[in-house]
Amino acid sequence: MDLEAALVLGKAIGAGIAGGAGMIGPGIGIGLAGLGALISIGRNPEVTSTLQTYMILVIAFAEALAIFALVISFLLLFAFQG
Amino acid sequence: MKGLRFLVLLIGSLVVGVLLSSFTLTINGIAVPFKTFIPNVVVPSEPLGPDWLHNTLFTTLIVDAVIIVLAILGARGLRNTLTGTNWFARAWEAYVEYLYNNYLVPTLGSRAKAVAPIAISAFTFIMIAGFFELLPGHESIGKIEAAPPGFRGFCAVNVGGVWLITGHEVDPAKGFEASCGYSLEQAEGKRAAAGELVASLSSDVQAAQMTAGGDPNKGAALIPFLRRPTSSLSTTLALALIAFLFIEAQGIRANGIHYFERFIQVSAWRRARQGMMQGLIGYIQSGLVGPLELISEFIRILTFSFRLFGAMFAGTVLVFVMTSILPTLLPTVMLALEFAIAVIQAFVFMMLVTVFTSLAVAHGEH
Numbered sequence: 061m062d063l064e065a066a067l068v069l070g071k072a073i074g075a076g077i078a079g080g081a082g083m084i085g086p087g088i089g090i091g092l093a094g095l096g097a098l099i100s101i102g103r104n105p106e107v108t109s110t111l112q113t114y115m116i117l118v119i120a121f122a123e124a125l126a127i128f129a130l131v132i133s134f135l136l137l138f139a140f141q142g
Numbered sequence: 143m144k145g146l147r148f149l150v151l152l153i154g155s156l157v158v159g160v161l162l163s164s165f166t167l168t169i170n171g172i173a174v175p176f177k178t179f180i181p182n183v184v185v186p187s188e189p190l191g192p193d194w195l196h197n198t199l200f201t202t203l204i205v206d207a208v209i210i211v212l213a214i215l216g217a218r219g220l221r222n223t224l225t226g227t228n229w230f231a232r233a234w235e236a237y238v239e240y241l242y243n244n245y246l247v248p249t250l251g252s253r254a255k256a257v258a259p260i261a262i263s264a265f266t267f268i269m270i271a272g273f274f275e276l277l278p279g280h281e282s283i284g285k286i287e288a289a290p291p292g293f294r295g296f297c298a299v300n301v302g303g304v305w306l307i308t309g310h311e312v313d314p315a316k317g318f319e320a321s322c323g324y325s326l327e328q329a330e331g332k333r334a335a336a337g338e339l340v341a342s343l344s345s346d347v348q349a350a351q352m353t354a355g356g357d358p359n360k361g362a363a364l365i366p367f368l369r370r371p372t373s374s375l376s377t378t379l380a381l382a383l384i385a386f387l388f389i390e391a392q393g394i395r396a397n398g399i400h401y402f403e404r405f406i407q408v409s410a411w412r413r414a415r416q417g418m419m420q421g422l423i424g425y426i427q428s429g430l431v432g433p434l435e436l437i438s439e440f441i442r443i444l445t446f447s448f449r450l451f452g453a454m455f456a457g458t459v460l461v462f463v464m465t466s467i468l469p470t471l472l473p474t475v476m477l478a479l480e481f482a483i484a485v486i487q488a489f490v491f492m493m494l495v496t497v498f499t500s501l502a503v504a505h506g507e508h
Contacts, residue, residue: 113245117497120490124445127452134455139185141292 071140075133082129089122152471159470172324174299179309180466181281181364182293183459187374188365190285197284197366198374205271205371238262241492249496250503253396257499260388264381265492268450271372272484275457276477284366288358295361297322299329305362312361326358372487373454375447382446385495390439393502401502405436442498446491453487 097115101108164177187196212234219231241262246254274280286305289295295312298305312321319325371377393401403409407428414424457480464472 110248113493116486116489117493120449120486120494123453124449127449127456130456131448131452134183134459135185138183
């Protein structure tokens with residue numbers, strides 16, 4: 061296998077793994093944040109507006125990790141010249 | 143009845159989408175095949191003409207102009223608030239007061255007034271910059287150029303002086319004519335007969351050839367005029383640096399020199415030496431927590447900038463991919479999502495500035 065083909069293959073595999081595997085953790089995290097907020101709202105509906113703000117904030121933190129993975133996979137695909 | 147109309151619209155747009163994804167037109171006397179495609183995805187911003195004017199900077203200036211005009215209109219309305227009812231000024235008031243009362247005051251209390259200008263400005267800028275994805279022509283109207291190295295070149299055709307990219311890719315090994323089925327002269331149209339080779343391509347192309355080594359034979363590439371400023375890392379890094387410096391300044395303003403005690407924990411060290419805390423734990427706390435705090439402070443620049451850049455850039459690529467699959471229904475759904483993401487990311491940026499400022503300010507007060 062010549063170097064150029066190996067480079068393309070490595071890029072694709074690396075970007076796929078970075079994007080896919082990097083989403084697992086944030087997915088669980090966002091799910092947990094939503095679960096916690098929903099349980100709390102179910103028990104105590106008056107706090108909905110306050111909880112929503114904090115839930116979005118927590119989700120943003122978890123989402124940031126997913127976006128880092130996405131950025132790495134994009135950089136591998138489009139910006140990595142090898 | 144309403145459901146039926148919706149169904150007809152849905153199926154109709156699906157059919158139109160399938161028809162649009164691949165068709166052939168006769169232009170300049172040649173059959174030109176068109177198809178949907180994924181354009182060049184470029185991470186850094188691209189220069190438009192002069193080297194300092196990149197397309198994200200151009201769009202930043204437009205966003206700034208929009209915000210300034212809106213703000214001036216709102217401020218002019220504020221002058222006669224007492225006598226008349228200017229709906230525009232009222233709308234601005236409602237907007238600012240909603241954010242201020244619901245999000246800034248509960249977190250910051252009396253300090254909300256100092257944070258409000260920068261937090262709400264950042265919110266407005268990021269939100270309006272994000273909305274530029276919804277403008278027709280975003281990432282699709284621009285300067286056409288011979289594909290520079292590292293870009294994929296596409297077949298193009300001249301329709302009345304405007305170059306259209308057809309979506310078929312040019313194989314650099316085979317050249318323009320063998321890949322597209324028609325020559326550059328044919329693509330240019332009538333003027334080719336007079337020996338004037340590819341007029342509007344050629345002027346840009348020659349410049350590109352000299353600067354970037356582009357070759358018209360390798361196909362055309364599009365450099366869009368409009369690109370969301372927040373989909374370039376430079377813009378988001380600038381926003382992150384402003385937010386970071388602002389947060390540190392607020393911390394220093396509130397706590398004075400004691401603000402730095404969180405990084406070099408003098409009092410904890412002293413207490414540990416005096417044996418007031420349990421020996422080892424006190425030393426670990428004073429020696430280890432300080433550097434960790436310092437690192438987490440600087441990591442914020444990274445998270446601030448990469449979160450925004452990643453969300454916006456991923457959105458752009460997502461719309462590209464969806465458009466290449468089906469040009470009618472899917473992009474509409476994705477653009478609706480982009481609308482929401484623009485607001486949410488702006489909100490997250492504002493909230494993070496607020497929360498981090500409250501952390502920096504509150505440190506000395508316990």
